[in-house]
Amino acid sequence: MSAPLSAPPFRHPHDREIFRLAVPTFFALIAEPLLLLTDTAIVGTLGTRPLGGLGVAGQILMTLANLCIFLAYGTTAAVSRRFGAGQVREGLRSGVDGLWLALIIGAAAAAAGYAGGPWLVEALGASDEVAPYALTYLRISLLSAPALLLIMAGTGVLRGLQDARTPLLVSVGTAAVNAALAAFLVLVLDTGIAGSAWATVVAQWGGAAVYLAVVVRAARREGVPLAPDPSGVKASAAAGAALFVRTVSLRVVLVVTTAVAARMGDQEIAAQQVAFQLWSLLVFAMDAIAVAAQAIIGRYLGASDAEGARAATRRMVEWGVMVGAVFTVLVLAARPWAAVPFTSDAGVAALIVSALLVVALLQPLSGVVMVLDGILMGAGDQRYLAWASFWTMLAFLPCAAVVLWTTPPGSPDALLRLWLAFGVWMAARGLTLGLRARSGAWVVLGSTRT
Structure with a gap:
């Protein structure tokens, strides 16, 4: 509880x-x-x-x-x-x-x-x-x-x-x-x-x-x-296939985000590199909770302790929200000076500052998404994760296309628009993962998931 x-x-x-x-x-x-x-x-x-x-x-x-x-x-x-x-x-x-x-x-x-x-x-x-x-x-x-x-x-x-x-x-x-x-x-x-x-x-x-x-x-x-053991190696490969699809879908989103920024202009791709690396650094802390979730949830389900798994899930989601909230405050506080170590170009700096507003506001959602992803992975719910990642990728691609087609060259809010599209993807991930977690369909007890 x-x-x-x-x-x-x-x-x-x-x-x-x-x-x-x-x-x-x-x-x-x-x-x-x-x-x-x-x-x-x-x-x-x-x-x-x-x-x-x-x-x-x-x-x-x-x-x-x-x-x-x-x-x-x-x-x-x-x-x-x-x-x-x-x-x-x-x-x-x-x-x-x-x-x-x-x-x-x-x-x-x-x-x-x-x-x-x-x-x-x-x-x-x-x-x-x-x-x-x-x-x-x-x-x-x-x-x-x-x-x-x-x-x-x-x-x-x-x-x-x-x-x-x-x-x-x-x-x-x-x-x-x-x-x-x-x-x-x-x-x-x-x-x-x-x-x-x-x-x-x-x-x-x-x-x-x-x-x-x-x-x-x-x-x-x-x-x-x-x-x-040939059957064991085959089983490991089968479980990995779904996670491979999930990873490819995630990589497509990240590559397309970079490609859109590159096509917007040199300043935009330079600013995107900085904003994305700062976002990635914050994700490491979130991923640490997600990896802990994999081990903890797998252990509870293997022990046939459904209530323990649900209680741990609720607490880890709270951890994700709390860590994300702390990161929001830190990014907002550092935002006015965040570009200083990376560039002396005023245009690039302005784009970085605008993008970091969305980066900051996404942190609590990112915490929930990372934790739920780890929980479902620990539950062995890889097939759902693969499909969810695929469909959320499809939700993102039109948003990225709209940003590319409707943003005027040299627009001061170019990167802000791109990160809002990225936020749509994060929200779609949060929705699909949250609905799955709430459904309880992932709570399959026993030493193996059948």
Whole structure:
């Protein structure tokens, strides 16, 4: 049941477990962006063209990571259900199958990316001067694709077992090794952009090795075979297919938003980059609660505790609203000066300030959307999430088209209009997820969702 709004922290029975999972998850989530920022800073010392190559290759690698995030989310849901039902052995069996699926997809992605690297780099518009750097970084970094996906699946296994501390330690350790090794290879040994890529390969395989060691030790303790179970791998892939559709739909919205801003003009796309990155930074905190929701809801449903699942849902939604409200205040307070670190162009700054008004007002809604998304994911309601994401994407596309067609060139409210269209998409997501959560159709009890 919901606690009074005046209740102090941890007075509600679910606060402690939410906090225990969400806080380390937040720091684990920001470790990857920090790794990319480190690469950017180090490669930036090499010049503009290597930095441009990193930008192009980085977009390809990030797209791969985003499309395969289902390896973490799907594994968390499956393992947490088994854990809640007291079936740790079966949960680890699901986790081992998820790791094998990650290895298979990672190897296939590495081979395909290596062969198609020149086409991918060209498709992203890299110039003749930038393309060689992008291709070098991409082809070397793809050697770590299986490791990256193993890390995702391993993270899902441990979160499903209610362990958020180990993923935090691995994420921080991986980022630290990458930073130190990249600095040594690039700045001391003068290996160029290839050195930065090799640092990423070594760091990510090191992180994957830690996850494999932890999961293998747990599997042997529970007597779980390490060989792949074809039916289990197939089940993991089937669950991942729906989450793949969901992720693609989300990516389409984000790509179209960027494309519309780019077609509005140079100032608009520059301002959109800043506004979107600030919005993304805030989403990390929301996503930490969502990831905690996956583990907590899966455990309650696996234990056949419907009331516990509903009570945790209500409390986590409250957390989403409260965190979102805090972010609204912070963004509104920082809004007049938010553009200062990023641009000296008065036109770009004005566009950033106008967009951040909508960004600020969207925060409580964003908190609810992220939390409900995590709750339904933890419940294994992936098919509904896939369809909901698809239909809300379709609701957004006409709004984006109207903004593009009706906004005069150089309009001072161009980005404001675009973010209002983005707000329509967020509202559609909130409506579809809220109706599903309220219906209770996601409350399927037991160690597996049938």
